[in-house]
Amino acid sequence: MHDEFEKIAWLKARFELGDPPDGSVLGIGDDAAVFDFGERPTVVTVDTHVEGIHFRRDWLSPSELGARAMIAAVSDVYAMAAQAVGSVVALTLPPKYPEADFRSLIDGLADAARATGAAVIGGNLSGGPVLSITTTAFGHSAERALTRRGARVGDRIYATGALGASALGFRLLEAGRLDLEHAKSFIDRWRRPPIRAEVAGRLSDFATAAIDVSDACLQDLGHICRASEVGATLDAQALPTLLGFAETCAAIGADPLELALTGGEDYEILFTAAEVTKADAVATQIGVITADPILRVLDADGCAIPLRSDGFRHFS
Numbered sequence: 001m002h003d004e005f006e007k008i009a010w011l012k013a014r015f016e017l018g019d020p021p022d023g024s025v026l027g028i029g030d031d032a033a034v035f036d037f038g039e040r041p042t043v044v045t046v047d048t049h050v051e052g053i054h055f056r057r058d059w060l061s062p063s064e065l066g067a068r069a070m071i072a073a074v075s076d077v078y079a080m081a082a083q084a085v086g087s088v089v090a091l092t093l094p095p096k097y098p099e100a101d102f103r104s105l106i107d108g109l110a111d112a113a114r115a116t117g118a119a120v121i122g123g124n125l126s127g128g129p130v131l132s133i134t135t136t137a138f139g140h141s142a143e144r145a146l147t148r149r150g151a152r153v154g155d156r157i158y159a160t161g162a163l164g165a166s167a168l169g170f171r172l173l174e175a176g177r178l179d180l181e182h183a184k185s186f187i188d189r190w191r192r193p194p195i196r197a198e199v200a201g202r203l204s205d206f207a208t209a210a211i212d213v214s215d216a217c218l219q220d221l222g223h224i225c226r227a228s229e230v231g232a233t234l235d236a237q238a239l240p241t242l243l244g245f246a247e248t249c250a251a252i253g254a255d256p257l258e259l260a261l262t263g264g265e266d267y268e269i270l271f272t273a274a275e276v277t278k279a280d281a282v283a284t285q286i287g288v289i290t291a292d293p294i295l296r297v298l299d300a301d302g303c304a305i306p307l308r309s310d311g312f313r314h315f316s
């Protein structure tokens, strides 16, 4: 596979549409893909992973990198309560990028495309100074896409999965502390974010607003509050974390509350809901929407924890 055409022929086979995704009629091989999503709104988003900015090649395998790029992009489709139906991927390969790494990167992408529903129907290959992956993902929304704008006073706030896990994994990689008892589970969260397709498919039933946790819980909740013109109060004790979170944070001198609130790249879904029974079944209740347009985090005694204006915790 020395030239671009050989690579494309191989990619076409690797991303063959065995069972065409909803509405897709033509995948890789022509000038453009063709798809028809029918009557419901189409959701589209693009996300880029650049070597040296978003990842280091020695921190994850090529296959994990491919999967991560796809899952991170599709996470934005899920946050609109849409189901992923297709994707196009622009790949920039650095000089002398090993053939075996290329193949396993594509394997990771293809596996994640299958797992998320975002079949790869096209893309572009290019050379460049560093490795980068740009993924455009398409989704099929419910009758109306779920936005950040619908949160109402009294709605409960929910988070799927665990918060701060990915950020802690990243810190462990930076600190070289792979020896800690629970290190692997956090590093795995950073390397392989969760796929929240199932929750996404149910959100339109009960959620009033949603966003995925890519920047950080507090920051992303802030986006919902600004768009919905409301405020929020979070219960610090209620934030869901993985087993061993607090002690692993302590071992590297990190503040668990700060990481859970301000650590990024969890790719969990943060949403608000008025109807709690259905929401309780898929996520953890972490707070409530308020009329006061500010964010508050309460400690175990119900006292507000001081936050800096940028959402980060004050340290005394």
Ligand SMILES: [Mg+2]
Binding pocket: 075, 076, 079, 211, 212, 213, 214
């Ligand atoms: Mg997002």
